[in-house]
Amino acid sequence: MGVTARKLLVVASACAAVVLSAAPVSGASTEAAAFACRVDYTAKDWGSGFGVSVTIANLGTTAANGWTLTYSYSGNQTLQQGWNGVWSQSGKQVTVRNETWNGTIAAGGSVQPGANFSYSGSNGTPAEFAVNGAACTGVPPTEPPAGGPAPALKVSGNQLTAEGKAYRLLGVNRAGGEFACVQGKGMWDSAPVDQASVDAMKTWRIRAVRIPLNEDCWLGLSGSPSGPAYQQAVKDYVNLLVANGINPILDLHWTHGQYTGNVSACADVNATCQKPMPSMQHTPTFWAQVATAFKGNDAVVFDLFNEPYPDAADNWANAAAEWRCLRDGGQCTGIGYEVAGMQDLLDAVRATGATNVVMTAGLTWTNDLSQWLTYRPVDPLNNVVASWHSYNFNACKTSACWDGQIGAVAAQVPVHAGEIGQDSCAHDYLDQVMAWLDAHRLGYTAWTWNPWGCSGGNVLIQDYAGTPTSTYGEGFKAHLLSVTPFVAGRS
Numbered sequence: 001m002g003v004t005a006r007k008l009l010v011v012a013s014a015c016a017a018v019v020l021s022a023a024p025v026s027g028a029s030t031e032a033a034a035f036a037c038r039v040d041y042t043a044k045d046w047g048s049g050f051g052v053s054v055t056i057a058n059l060g061t062t063a064a065n066g067w068t069l070t071y072s073y074s075g076n077q078t079l080q081q082g083w084n085g086v087w088s089q090s091g092k093q094v095t096v097r098n099e100t101w102n103g104t105i106a107a108g109g110s111v112q113p114g115a116n117f118s119y120s121g122s123n124g125t126p127a128e129f130a131v132n133g134a135a136c137t138g139v140p141p142t143e144p145p146a147g148g149p150a151p152a153l154k155v156s157g158n159q160l161t162a163e164g165k166a167y168r169l170l171g172v173n174r175a176g177g178e179f180a181c182v183q184g185k186g187m188w189d190s191a192p193v194d195q196a197s198v199d200a201m202k203t204w205r206i207r208a209v210r211i212p213l214n215e216d217c218w219l220g221l222s223g224s225p226s227g228p229a230y231q232q233a234v235k236d237y238v239n240l241l242v243a244n245g246i247n248p249i250l251d252l253h254w255t256h257g258q259y260t261g262n263v264s265a266c267a268d269v270n271a272t273c274q275k276p277m278p279s280m281q282h283t284p285t286f287w288a289q290v291a292t293a294f295k296g297n298d299a300v301v302f303d304l305f306n307e308p309y310p311d312a313a314d315n316w317a318n319a320a321a322e323w324r325c326l327r328d329g330g331q332c333t334g335i336g337y338e339v340a341g342m343q344d345l346l347d348a349v350r351a352t353g354a355t356n357v358v359m360t361a362g363l364t365w366t367n368d369l370s371q372w373l374t375y376r377p378v379d380p381l382n383n384v385v386a387s388w389h390s391y392n393f394n395a396c397k398t399s400a401c402w403d404g405q406i407g408a409v410a411a412q413v414p415v416h417a418g419e420i421g422q423d424s425c426a427h428d429y430l431d432q433v434m435a436w437l438d439a440h441r442l443g444y445t446a447w448t449w450n451p452w453g454c455s456g457g458n459v460l461i462q463d464y465a466g467t468p469t470s471t472y473g474e475g476f477k478a479h480l481l482s483v484t485p486f487v488a489g490r491s
Contacts, residue, residue: 033132042054049119056108069130170445284340392424
């Protein structure tokens with residue numbers, strides 16, 4: 001919006017704003033967590049310059065401690081002086097950090113930094129604002145009715161929906177079901193999956209839990225518990241989560257099939273590590289049984305295979321063949337067993353009559369979605385979500401990659417970030433990827449809700465009572481408390 005008259009008053013609300021960039025906010029503290037907020041921008045123009053007043057309102061139910069506002073101009077506006085905040089400018093981007101005396105914004109409260117700028121030519125009003133790296137949506141966090149079950153889910157266009165409204169799966173991974181049964185550790189790593197442990201999740205406002213599973217244990221091929229005992233434990237946990245308003249995502253993590261090729265995790269034919277692809281020998285049977293067990297309960301999501309890497313097995317020699325292997329299976333270069341493709345597994349699910357939402361992955365341990373749209377499996381129900389994983393050590397870890405690759409997929413189908421995290425106990429990368437996902441109205445489940453100690457990174461809790469780790473868990477918890485699964489203004 002250009003300014004053509006002197007002393008023109010312009011008010012711009014960031015109610016529909018998106019994050020300017022997923023890059024780190026220059027100079028911002030990684031300790032400052034995102035919070036539900038609204039930004040109102042007012043400018044008084046006198047021709048060669050103008051004064052601005054920017055109101056940052058805290059719409060959440062708890063105080064926000066520390067704030068950094070970022071926005072950009074489209075012209076040559078140049079900062080002259082600022083007040084009620086520490087103002088700086090780099091190119092077209094303006095950054096405002098709190099002073100020591102106004103760093104806390106009470107629930108329902110606001111702060112109002114201001115500044116003077118000079119300019120020539122046009123003076124457009126910024127349309128996009130971010131605070132602490134996340135978009136200010138202008139909408140306070142809302143929750144489904146207290147005590148209600150998890151909502152049934154359905155894909156509509158490029159949105160996941162619940163109760164007729166656009167919905168995001170926001171939560172965590174709860175590891176254990178993929179390894180404990182084959183490592184002599186019982187079920188769920190011998191850790192609690194009871195009402196008290198779910199209550200702890202609810203204090204974080206967790207609305208989705210991704211549950212990694214083991215093919216051999218479900219089918220009774222190896223491990224203990226296995227077969228019916230393992231299946232019943234999974235069913236019990238799923239039912240408990242659904243009853244508490246939490247959507248379970250059943251993820252097939254470890255599978256059968258001997259693989260000793262490039263970047264092999266183990267030589268064992270049994271499901272004791274991550275294999276590059278599922279096998280035709282057992283995996284369609286696994287998904288047929290899982291789908292039969294949970295069909296009719298559309299609150300449950302099926303994540304067909306955790307982190308495929310047939311491209312690594314092929315030493316990244318033929319991208320088209322690797323994507324075809326992912327979708328169609330068969331005999332794939334570098335893999336000694338017959339592979340089940342995503343189409344095979346989706347067909348196995350739908351043959352049971354199950355209508356559940358299904359997630360299908362990309363290549364390179366689910367970080368590469370560059371050709372997902374070209375090679376996506378065909379679903380007669382059009383009820384498929386693209387699965388994406390994002391860690392700071394992945395190849396696609398910048399906002400430019402996210403915009404060009406993940407955003408292109410999200411424009412056509414829903415995308416869910418089934419795993420996000422970083423290999424340290426900080427949360428700076430986590431904040432960046434969540435800011436981008438929030439801006440694009442996409443869901444995410446962080447790794448991991450297990451008290452394994454945070455020295456290796458990616459561990460959210462110190463105990464199953466939900467005590468967050470410092471600072472990775474603290475940052476993620478604060479962010480979850482600031483966002484809502486329902487997407488305002490979309491249906």
